[in-house]
Amino acid sequence: MQMLAAGGVSILSDGERRADVDNPRGYLEWERIKQLPKDPACIAEAEGKAVKVISQLLLSLPAGHEYRVIFMQRPLPEVMASQDEMLRRRGNFNPGEDNTVVTRAFQDHLSDVYAWLNGKPYVKVSRIQYHAVLREPREVAGTVAKFLELPLDIEAMTQQVDGTLYRQRRK
Numbered sequence: 001m002q003m004l005a006a007g008g009v010s011i012l013s014d015g016e017r018r019a020d021v022d023n024p025r026g027y028l029e030w031e032r033i034k035q036l037p038k039d040p041a042c043i044a045e046a047e048g049k050a051v052k053v054i055s056q057l058l059l060s061l062p063a064g065h066e067y068r069v070i071f072m073q074r075p076l077p078e079v080m081a082s083q084d085e086m087l088r089r090r091g092n093f094n095p096g097e098d099n100t101v102v103t104r105a106f107q108d109h110l111s112d113v114y115a116w117l118n119g120k121p122y123v124k125v126s127r128i129q130y131h132a133v134l135r136e137p138r139e140v141a142g143t144v145a146k147f148l149e150l151p152l153d154i155e156a157m158t159q160q161v162d163g164t165l166y167r168q169r170r171k
Contacts, residue, residue, distance in 0.1 A: 001028035002160040003133075003141060004050045004070075007152035012049040022086045024165070028052060036060040055113045067123045068148055074130035076103060137161040 002025055005011045012030045019026040029052050035042055036053075040062035043051075047065075061067055080099055087093040117125050126147040133140045141157035 001050065001052050002026075003137075003144070003157040004152075006156040006160045007141065007145065007150075007154070008156075009148070009150065009152065010049045012046050012051045021089060022082075025162075033057060055110065058113055059116050061120075061123065063120075063122055065122065069117065069123055069125045070144060070147070071117070071125055071127045072130055072133075073127055076106060078130075079106075133161060134163055 001011060001013075005028065011028055013028045014030050014032070016031050017027040017029050030046070032042055032045070033051055033053055034057070036057050037060040040060060043062060043065060053061075053069075055071075058069065080103060084093060084099075117123055124147070126144065128140060128144070137158045137160075138154060141152065141154045144157070145152040145154060
């Protein structure tokens with residue numbers, strides 16, 4: 001989202017979720033998007049803007065609009081480690097909990113989401129590998145600009161990539 005904003009894309013964000021130790025540059029989220037399953041018409045407020053949408057909510061995107069989804073893909077062990085660390089900081093981490101069930105459920109969920117996205121003619125998807133952003137930010141920024149069909153500021157986008165924020169690495 002930081003790359004998109006720097007590149008010149010209008011972001012729909014309410015600023016409700018503030019920057020913190022887990023995301024020191026901010027979340028750029030729009031709380032109202034969580035109402036998408038109950039109020040699909042809310043998506044109209046996002047027309048022409050980028051909105052951060054968790055994968056679970058993608059399944060509620062209503063027909064009648066055209067969507068361009070940039071799907072950030074990160075290795076699941078890193079996602080799980082990041083979530084565990086966030087829970088640890090918030091005092092909600094259960095060290096005895098078996099993550100294999102959660103990991104399997106998340107893998108199944110992603111399979112369902114990919115199938116849904118691939119089956120919707122009104123949804124175009126660009127899958128972006130998290131590590132590619134870190135290794136080749138300029139190339140990824142160019143890919144995103146081409147996908148969105150927008151004249152984005154590639155250099156400004158590239159400058160948003162901060163490798164020091166990559167803290168939960170593969171083990």
